[in-house]
Amino acid sequence: MSEAMGLDPADWVMWREMTAMRAGVDRALEHRLQRDAGISAADFDVLRSLADAEGHRLRAGALAEALGWEKSRISHQVRRMADRGLVDRQDCPTDLRGTWVVLSETGADAFATASCGYVETLERTLFSRLDADDRAAMRRVAAAVTDGLLAPDVQAFPTR
Amino acid sequence: MSEAMGLDPADWVMWREMTAMRAGVDRALEHRLQRDAGISAADFDVLRSLADAEGHRLRAGALAEALGWEKSRISHQVRRMADRGLVDRQDCPTDLRGTWVVLSETGADAFATASCGYVETLERTLFSRLDADDRAAMRRVAAAVTDGLLAPDVQAFPTR
DNA sequence: CACAGATCCATGACACGTCAACAACACGGT
DNA sequence: ACCGTGTTGTTGACGTGTCATGGATCTGTG
Numbered sequence A, B: 001m002s003e004a005m006g007l008d009p010a011d012w013v014m015w016r017e018m019t020a021m022r023a024g025v026d027r028a029l030e031h032r033l034q035r036d037a038g039i040s041a042a043d044f045d046v047l048r049s050l051a052d053a054e055g056h057r058l059r060a061g062a063l064a065e066a067l068g069w070e071k072s073r074i075s076h077q078v079r080r081m082a083d084r085g086l087v088d089r090q091d092c093p094t095d096l097r098g099t100w101v102v103l104s105e106t107g108a109d110a111f112a113t114a115s116c117g118y119v120e121t122l123e124r125t126l127f128s129r130l131d132a133d134d135r136a137a138m139r140r141v142a143a144a145v146t147d148g149l150l151a152p153d154v155q156a157f158p159t160r
Numbered sequence C: 001c002a003c004a005g006a007t008c009c010a011t012g013a014c015a016c017g018t019c020a021a022c023a024a025c026a027c028g029g030t
Numbered sequence D: 001a002c003c004g005t006g007t008t009g010t011t012g013a014c015g016t017g018t019c020a021t022g023g024a025t026c027t028g029t030g
Helices: A009-037 A041-052 A060-067 A071-083 A105-125 A132-149 B009-037 B041-052 B060-067 B071-083 B105-125 B132-149
Strands: A057-059 A087-091 A099-103 B057-059 B087-091 B099-103
Touching (some): A009 A105, A009 B009, A041 A057, A041 A071, A041 A087, A041 A099, A041 A105, A057 A060, A060 A071, A060 A099, A071 A087, A099 A105, A105 B132, A132 B009, A132 B105, B009 B041, B009 B105, B041 B057, B041 B099, B041 B105, B057 B060, B060 B071, B060 B099, B071 B087, B099 B105
Antiparallel strands (some): A057 A099, B057 B099, B087 B099
16 A cells, blocks of 8 residues: 555655544543543533633534534534533524524533643643744645645546 | 633644644545445555555454554444455454454455545645645654654643 | 525434453463 | 463443434525
8 A cells, every 4th residue: 555556655654644643632632631621622622612702602503614513513512512511502582593502601611621731731742842843834734735625526536 | 712821822723724634634535435435434444454464364453553543443343344344354263362354355345446536535635735845844743743642641630 | 475495403323432341361370 | 280460352331423304494586
């Protein structure tokens, strides 16, 4: 596989290293959040979005867009978080289809508790390992790739 | 959140961009594999490991180590793949606890079908966006971070 | 006003990953 | 041979993500 299919072996190694990096950092964050505040990374992302939002509340659709998630994922996630008291759900008065997702006091506490360890873990596993040049390069790479993702999956051939 | 907790805003942006990059590339790969060969990224990783292995077979533990997965994950994954005929399971004669995971003909076919689109998607979404400097920087970053991951979660303070 | 299509979200079924517990086996020393 | 310990892999429970589907509501057009 490495040398087959016209892919530069060095690129292949790079891809595996990228995968390992992301897996490691994600795992560290997950464990830390779980231990500090008993929440998952997905929980934390939702709490952060709500904490950043005006009035600590977002429409479900806006939340989905902010996180780049599917709407059904938001729905499941918010239901589970509401069951645990991390968020509240309120019907939207102006659009009866809509739902407001509101940060609860419990959720705000959990977020405050978790944030510190989250940043610390990120600092320890990621940033502390990178100098200014590394960071600049990393941002260049990430920006270039995400830009390209807007052009969707053309030229794909269905084999079955 | 962005400016709070002593994290450089630029670092924060970098982290979000990294997350978006990985999510986008992963998503593109998943969809492509599903469409081309009806398999998931996890399936593909297993098939690739087996295809690379001597005799197209690996012990479950070796597979777990090669992929950096938990043993139970391997067990579940292999069971599902065996149900679909992508791999075969054989008892190990020399160590009766052990299990050989063997690439089946169906699995080899699926891997061959999938590989091309996989590499092509990776090329399109990732490598085509990066010049030689970017790739070198990316490898430097990934290596530095994964190195740091070996030192486990010290200095963590339980907040609850 | 009536209706067709779009939008917003919820739900159920299914695949997946993690954790804790467990069973079977290997291997060392005595 | 025996016993304790570590290894190998499986299983079940649980939380999670995706997909397909459906119900409710809004909006624009005739």
